[in-house]
Amino acid sequence: MNKSTSSKVFKTNFTKSVALPSLAIIIAISLFCIFFSKDAEQALNFAKNIIFKNLSWLYVLLVTIFVLFLVTLAISKFGKIKLGADDSEPEYSFFSWIAMLFAAGMGIGLMYFGVGETMAHYATPANANLADNLRAKEAQLYTFFHWGFHAWSIYGVVGLSLAYFTYRHNLPLAIRSGFYPILKSKIHGKFGNIVDVFGLCSTFFGIATTLGFGVVQLSAGLVSLNIIPESSFNYQIIIVLVVMIIAVSSAISGLGKGVKKLSELNIIMAVLLMLFILVFGPTIYILSTFTEGLGHYISHFISLTFNTYAYEKGSQEWFSNWTILYWAWWISWAPYVGLFIAKISKGRTIREFILAVLFIPAFFNFLWMTVFGSSAVWIDEHIAHGALSVFAKNPDTLLFNFFTYFPLTTFLNILSILIICVFFITSADSGIFIMNGIASKGAVNSPKWQSIFWGVLLSLLSLSLLHSGGLASLQTMTLITALPFGIIMLLLCYNLWKALVVDSEYSAKKYSHGSLNWNNTNWREHLEKIVTVSKKKDIHEFLNGTVKKAFEELVVELAKNNIEAHINSFSTPQRAIELEIEYDELRNFKYGVMVQGQTVSETLLKEKNTPDMDLETIFQPITYFGDHRKGYDIQYLTKDGIISDVLREYERFLNLSSEGDHDLIMKPNS
Known part of the structure; x- marks a missing residue:
């Protein structure tokens, strides 16, 4: 291959001031977690526990502000402003849009915690003195709380801010763009580079940890089907490589063809799986608990939102290990999910964006968690006699043990594994797309080799971290970085509000x-x-x-x-x-x-x-x-x-x- 051909193949649109520092940080932190996994985990857990213990109130306050901010925008005059020109139209159908944001935002988590979280709260409730007849009800309440409006408000703030500045004001699709009202042209300088480096690293580590932990559940499912004899590292390598090859191929084909089609397919398969459990499970019990659980959640919404357990010392450890960890986890994923939601939301009004992002995925989560979680509790009480509760601390295999109490167990295992695989592929696919965008200041089209590069890097580092035991350390570090990004999100809210005020006044300006x-x-x-x-x-x-x-x-x-x-x-x-x-x-x-x-x-x-x-x-x-x-x-x-x-x-x-x-x-x- 001659020099000119080689340079053409490896042509890049990376912004060096963003891509190179990001790669250096990603590789350095990964190597630290790989070679010093025990020391890293101990030190990071110590730092995390101090932050969670002393600043849990700040996490609660931040998430509360995000919820109130979005609701205020939705009901205000700003709600009619479009994410784009006044005559712009959405690029994707409503179903495709919802399917894509849902797959990127929750995806694999629903399969991992659909049964697991409700069973965990049921087996070990926040209030140890809770009466037995209330344990299932409270377990459902806290599951709704952690997977409902609060989680999606975190994604919504980042997604709305970036979509507005990108499509309304022709700024790059990057986190730096959300600071234009206060920094003006400085966003194209060093500060903007620093913000994008942070966003790129957060996106990479979020996908890497999800890929690493998720492969464990996939291998457990394949073992249950006798496809592989054991959940060993060698088989996990094969799983990661297969998933990443498909994800990279999908990313190269383009967002509209790749993620869109996979997301639509997966939402259909997920609904079919949920309907099967609903029909062949305790149907009346599920529907009754869903109705009552929804009312219970709504009636306790305000108290749950502001509760820091300041007067309930015995529940503070549970609070840190569940609610605060969830808020930190959603915030740590916000750069990636927010950027992706922004990418697919051109042409929507602010009101449409907020109502759809807050309510539709949350409502589906409530239904999903009830069908799987409440069914598991009912089976544990009436059929399994406590056998499912034993697996409450092992969500990797809990889902597949849950399926053994239903007809067509093998079919359910196969379908769930397919759903998990596609959720992985869409997460990696959209993640590659977003990382390419951040590393190139929002460039629309990137050379194909860059997608392959991110896929290879994700595979190598996630497998290395999984093999060395450093994945837990990386996850802990990701949770720690959530706090500073939460402050960044607060600034995004301020900047967006300031821009919307100007936008509204500008559009209302009449001829002299x-x-x-x-x-x-x-x-x-x-x-x-x-x-x-x-x-x-x-x-x-x-x-x-x-x-x-x-x-x-x-x-x-x-x-x-x-x-x-x-x-x-x-x-x-x-x-x-x-x-x-x-x-x-x-x-x-x-x-x-x-x-x-x-x-x-x-x-x-x-x-x-x-x-x-x-x-x-x-x-x-x-x-x-x-x-x-x-x-x-x-x-x-x-x-x-x-x-x-x-x-x-x-x-x-x-x-x-x-x-x-x-x-x-x-x-x-x-």
Whole structure:
């Protein structure tokens, strides 16, 4: 292979100031956990216990703020703002969107803790003195609490912030973008690099620990099916390699083809598995406990949210080992899941985003945890006579022991293993996609070898950590880093609120009183154009004739006033022409007109009072601007009318530029 061919194959879009420090930190920490696993685990556990003991109140307060913040945005006037331009549409169907965010956000955890957590709370309740008849009810309550609205509010804060700044203000899809309101262009410097390094390392370690611990459950399932004789390290190597090969192949194929299809497949398989347990399990008991459990959770929501067990010393250890650990774990995963949710949420409104992200996955979690958890408790009490409780501290095998009390046990084991595999693949797949994005400042397309590189690195380090016993140390360190990232998330909330206030004021800004009366008197021409149906060639002629002449005349007049403007023409993705005035510190002023098709309703086609309406698709000249505002139809304007409209927009642009509060929108972002 010659030099030119080699350089083409290994072309990269990595940002060196982000990728190289991240790789150095990832490798250094991994080696420390591999070669000094016992010392690392002891030291990190000591640090974790001190943080959890003394700062548990801060974790509780942070998560509470995140919940309240999202609810406030959803019911406020900001809820109607789109994550993108005002006329942008979602890239994915609602089902595909929900399936992808669900697979990335919870995925494997549902299989791991679906039976395990409820049984753990049932076997060892938070209150040791709890009456036997209340243990199952409280076990369900705390499972709902840990997997409900609070968990998804953590993901929602990061996802919403990054989606807003990425799609509304054309910033890179990276954590640094969430700091634009307070740092402005400095996000492209050292501080932005530091934030992205933190996000990249957190994403890598989160996926590595999940891959390492999850392979243990997969191997346990394969043992139960007699596919492998034992859950040894050699077989775990094979499992990781197979999963990662599929994940990398999926990542290379693209987000829309890979993760989308796998997520849709997996949500269907998961629902089928849940329905099987519901039908062949204690159906009436499950439905009754779900209804009562949901009410119990809602009625205790406020007290659960703020409870720090300050007056219940005997429950504080349980509180640290469960609630605080969960809040730390969700926060540690927030950079990865938040970035992925942001990536797939373009075109949604803020209200739609919040309601969907908070309620739909949480409701499914409640149903899942009830079907599996409550069934396990009922079986343990009435059939197994305590045999399932024995496995409460071993969730790796608990699920497969649970299946032995149902018909078609082998089928259930196979289906659950398939679901676990696909959840692993989607987590690794989307993780590779996100790591590529962070390491390249939000680049949309990355060379294929970079996906292979992340897959190989994830496989090697997760297997090395698993073999050396250093995986637990890495997990503990990840939990410790959750606290500083929780503070970063608090700043993201502040920045997002500040930006939304500016956005709302900007969009509500009207034309100045001096321009309201700008008009021309050619109303007959206006009427003729309004009632005449336009074909594509008509609009092309309008752009090349009336619009272009208006722009050319205006460029000349602007030059006389020492303002340099130029005209740009485009043929793809649709025919367009624009007038642009460039600035160094401000966002360029841009007034463009593009050809846009619109489908005509059958009702209008049949109307007698629209004699010229005989086309199923009509075309219009629609304006667009340098900011995110929605354009409008100008086909009825004459040359002078277009000039007046451009000047009206330019006057608005200058007026807004003079107000410092609008820097977020008026300044360039790259």
